Amino acid sequence: MTIRVQIDPFEPGALLGGFCAGRSESGAVVSFTGLARAEHGATAALELESYPGFTEAQIARIAEDARRRFGLDDLLVVHRTGEILPGEAVVFVAAAARHRRAAFEAADYLMDYLKSRAPFWKKEHGPEGSRWIEPRAEDHDDLERWEKTPL
Amino acid sequence: MARVLLFGPLRDLAGWREREIAPQPASLFGLKAALSALDPELGEAIAAPGVQVAVDKALVRGDVALAATSEIAFLPPMSGG
Numbered sequence: 280m281t282i283r284v285q286i287d288p289f290e291p292g293a294l295l296g297g298f299c300a301g302r303s304e305s306g307a308v309v310s311f312t313g314l315a316r317a318e319h320g321a322t323a324a325l326e327l328e329s330y331p332g333f334t335e336a337q338i339a340r341i342a343e344d345a346r347r348r349f350g351l352d353d354l355l356v357v358h359r360t361g362e363i364l365p366g367e368a369v370v371f372v373a374a375a376a377r378h379r380r381a382a383f384e385a386a387d388y389l390m391d392y393l394k395s396r397a398p399f400w401k402k403e404h405g406p407e408g409s410r411w412i413e414p415r416a417e418d419h420d421d422l423e424r425w426e427k428t429p430l
Numbered sequence: 431m432a433r434v435l436l437f438g439p440l441r442d443l444a445g446w447r448e449r450e451i452a453p454q455p456a457s458l459f460g461l462k463a464a465l466s467a468l469d470p471e472l473g474e475a476i477a478a479p480g481v482q483v484a485v486d487k488a489l490v491r492g493d494v495a496l497a498a499t500s501e502i503a504f505l506p507p508m509s510g511g
Contacts, residue, residue: 313511327510328437328438328441330435330437330484330487330503330505332487333484333487333503336487358510358511369511370510370511390511393510393511394509394510394511395507395508395509395510396508396510397508397510397511398437398505398508398510399508399509399510399511400437400438400439400506400508400509401509401510402438411438411439411442411506411509412509413507413509414507414508414509418509
């Protein structure tokens with residue numbers, strides 16, 4: 280299980296290739312990449328803030344819950360902080376499992392929890408000024424799906 | 431002296447990210463009162479529902495005792511991904 284919070288940009292394809300390499304018992308790897316949107320010119324850059332040490336620890340808890348819940352073989356979470364330009368990757372998650380269903384669900388679960396339970400604060404900078412992004416109502420609904428479902 | 435960290439919109443509201451609060455508050459509630467006295471707007475913002483508190487990088491609820499070396503972080507609603 281690997282968790283990385285980093286300022287440097289990353290290449291999602293390279294991460295996926297590395298994550299798949301050398302696996303002989305996992306029949307399924309599912310990955311998700313989140314990209315920064317330009318919003319047709321309204322967003323010039325995103326600024327992400329983390330709480331070093333605490334952010335990694337909270338993500339590790341989410342990841343450990345996912346590993347147990349879905350019986351994963353392994354998982355990888357990479358999340359950027361600092362300034363992120365439109366088109367750049369913000370987040371990457373990959374889950375490896377024996378069969379595909381667990382890997383699909385784990386990637387979905389990880390993203391739902393990263394969206395509103397991982398200690399990041401996101402500010403959008405654009406020609407009209409800057410604003411902090413609040414979690415949306417949908418983000419809370421997404422979490423509820425998992426909290427209602429028994430393990 | 432308790433070390434206070436503010437994140438996200440709280441940082442912009444207060445105009446600072448990190449600050450030592452003296453005299454040393456004995457508890458989290460005491461610290462919140464000290465911050466309110468310093469900046470009533472910040473006091474109101476950290477009392478809002480959805481703002482979580484971490485003491486020495488562990489989430490806490492309600493009141494807790496603070497040590498001179500405590501690091502107290504006020505965490506507004508999170509938005510990752």
